[in-house]
Amino acid sequence: MRPGNPEFGKNPPGLLREVDGDHDLRREFATKNGAYVEFYRALVASIQDGKPFPVTPQDAVDTMTIIELAKQSQDEGRRLDFVSR
Secondary structure (H helix, E strand, O other): OOOOOOOOOOOOOEEEEEEEOOEEEEEEEOOOOOOHHHHHHHHHHHHHHOOOOOOOHHHHHHHHHHHHHHHHHHHHOOOOOOOOO
């Protein structure tokens, strides 16, 4: 899909699932649409004009850590704590 398409960046609802013993809650929730064009405009401004980039290296590390913890949590069937470093 290309940026000019009206559906570009639109995301379907997400699914939240909480399992605690016999309690299994599932519900949909609205997700924010992607702002991909703005992200790349900010990247260009950062490279060309030296403007601050909206995502810090720590943000990127934290995001990857959360994704890895989510997979590990699912694989092991237990809750895991997240601590930003």
